[in-house]
Amino acid sequence: MLPADRRVKRGDEFARAIRGGRRAGRATLVAHLWPADRDAVESSVAEARTGPARAGFVVSKAVGTAVTRNRVKRRLRHLVADRLGSLPDGAVLVVRALPPAAGAATSELARDLDSALSRLGRSR
Numbered sequence: 001m002l003p004a005d006r007r008v009k010r011g012d013e014f015a016r017a018i019r020g021g022r023r024a025g026r027a028t029l030v031a032h033l034w035p036a037d038r039d040a041v042e043s044s045v046a047e048a049r050t051g052p053a054r055a056g057f058v059v060s061k062a063v064g065t066a067v068t069r070n071r072v073k074r075r076l077r078h079l080v081a082d083r084l085g086s087l088p089d090g091a092v093l094v095v096r097a098l099p100p101a102a103g104a105a106t107s108e109l110a111r112d113l114d115s116a117l118s119r120l121g122r123s124r
Contacts (some may be wrong), residue, residue: 002081008056008092017056017094024119026112028101033120036090053087055080058096068102076101079110083117093106 008014010094013034036050057076059069074117076095089095 002055002077006054006084008054008087008094013092014056014094017092020021023121024116026116028098028109028112029116030096030098031113031116031120032094032096034092045078052089052092053084053091053093055084055093055095058094062099063097064102072097072101075106075109079113
């Protein structure tokens with residue numbers, strides 16, 4: 001489980017990372033990264049975020065039933081928790097699960113996540 005200070009909770013932060021952040025897609029997931037240094041140049045944000053990197057998850061109904069979505073979300077949370085330390089302070093990472101994530105093994109999710117983070121310039 002991610003501690004409260006490591007979770008993205010506000011909808012505008014999800015939207016900013018998904019719409020304006022860097023994106024790396026893989027077979028089971030898409031990772032969106034909004035680096036903290038981009039806040040300094042955005043006019044809508046008064047000051048850059050400080051503190052640790054944070055993560056949020058989007059698992060839509062296209063992934064499966066509620067049980068399946070929650071299982072995918074738990075597995076992704078566990079995988080991301082180990083990798084948040086490699087992200088810069090203040091960064092926002094949003095991981096969006098794709099329908100193939102429902103049948104993927106944890107090792108496949110981990111491989112796709114590592115590949116996406118590597119593509120975003122922050123490999124673990």
